[in-house]
Amino acid sequence: MTSPKTDIRTIEIDALKKGMYVVSITSQSGKTSVAQSGRITQAEQVKxxxxxxxxxxxxxxxxxxxEDDSSQPKTTEINSASSKVKKLSGESEKLAAKKLFNEAKSLQTKFFRQLQQGEPIDIEPMERAAEGLIDSLENQSGAMLCLAKIRAKDKYLMEHSLNVGMLLAYFGRSLDMNKAVQKQLLMGGMLHDIGKINTPDEIxxxxxxxxDDEFVIMREHVVHSHNILKAQEGISKIMLEIASNHHERLDGLGYPNKLKGEQLSSYTRxxxxxxxxxxLTADRVYxxxxxxxxxxxxxxSGVGTQFDKVLIEKFIRCMGVYPVGTLVKLKSKKLGVVVERNELKPLQPIIKLVFNVATNTHTEVKLIDLSKYSHEEIEGAVSPRDYGISLDRFLAE
Known part of the structure; x- marks a missing residue:
């Protein structure tokens, strides 16, 4: 006898009712540990x-x-209720994702400042933040990746580090790595460039x-990162490895230790x-x-010398032909920003229409699923600066 198909739905706590089987906590404030599996049998549990x-x-x-008048739930009632819950929870999750992302940015700023002043850091808040970000990447990957694309040009170091962490966790999930490893990848990314706090600003x-002399000084940030993190409690082997080896290359021409080939773990690669x-994709002041x-x-172009061929191919597949945050030009001469991938039809993502090239005007922002618009087709990716467009406000909505 086949077991019923799993049907996981994300809902707000206010929509949680008696009889629902909770499998995980998606968003939670505070430090209290909560059991993450079981059926709600009484209202007190929800409270x-x-x-x-x-x-x-x-x-x-x-x-x-x-519970209702019959021994089985009424299908029409459940379907109707679930559609409302899903709509509500979708907006709720996006808000929760945005809050988590901003909290992680604040936490990272605090850590960088503490380490710059020679103070130790408490890794536990970062662990909790990483767990929340990973859950949001699983349930609201489009929203999280949109947030990651919003850049303050004068805060490259910290935003780059947070985005590397998120992309590493997202990549790890696509490779079926468990959540414990995803967490280490995310935290490793958040701290991988911490050694740059010791690099002179003018460089x-x-x-x-x-x-050449400046480049020698710049490359020392990896050694600084290793030494800073090695002295902190709670830094895992994976986190330290990411910080120490992310500039090594397959051909041995990287730095600081010229590791090569099998000396580079999958996490390093x-x-x-x-x-x-x-x-490459980040905006900077200059x-x-x-x-x-x-x-x-x-x-x-760096496959075989700098990068692992198999992992490069898997990374591109993970990100999609048109990654979230890409500005694309349609054959109808309209421009749209990709806000959600379509894994089954990668050439037909969900986009926000924002600009009409034919009239050189901004259009009313409209969300469209290209898989449902046979007359719309992507011509290619374009640069926002070529059209004087700032994508931040469209990604933040």
Missing amino acids: LLKRKGVKVVSVDWSRSVF LHKPGKLT MANIVDCYDA KSGMPPTAAFRILL
Whole structure:
């Protein structure tokens, strides 16, 4: 006999009812540990969860038991109710994701400041933040990746580090790595460039090409990162490895230790790819980031020398032909920003229409699923700066 198909739905705590089978806590404030599996049998359980700061939960609908006049739940009533819950929880999750992202940014700023002043850091708040971000990446990956694309050009160091962490966790999930490893990847990314706090600002923020002597000083940030993190409690082997080795290369021409081939673990190889991709696509004070498709071409050109071929291919597949945050031009001469991937139809993501090239005007922002619009087709990725468009406000909505 086949078991019923799992049907996981994410709902707000206020929508949690008797009979629902909670499988996980999706969003929670506070430090209290909460059991993450079981059926709600009395209203007091919901009140307890609220008191402990639980905001959003994931419910297995197939294991939930609903009380009504018959022995089985009425399908029409459940379907109607679930559609309302899903709509409500979707907006709730986006708000929760945004809050988590901003809290992680604040926490990271605090850690960088503490370490710069020679103070030890308490890694536990970062662990909790990482767990929340990973859950949001699983349930609201589009929203989280949109947030990651919003950049303050004068805060490159910290935003780059947070985005590398998120992309590493997202990449790890696509490779079926468990959540414990995803957490280490995310935290490792958040701290991988911490050694740059010891790099002189005139070198760190120099708009032009570094001299040979300046480049020697810049490369020392990896050694600084290793030494700073090695002295902190709670830093895992994976986190330390990402910080120490993300500039090593397969051909042994990287730094600081010229490791090569089998000396580079899968985590190091992943960090090498993600760090380079985020650096290429990021806007800075002195330069604009390139479209993801152009960054992919550069990554592919480094296959076999700098990057692992299999992992590069899997990373591009994970990010999608048109990653979230990409500005695309349609054959109808309209421009849209990708806000959600379509894994089954990668050439037909969900986009926000924002601009009409034919009339050179901004349009009413409209969300469309290209898989449902046969007359709309992507011509290619374009650069926002070519059209004087700032994508931040469209990604934040």
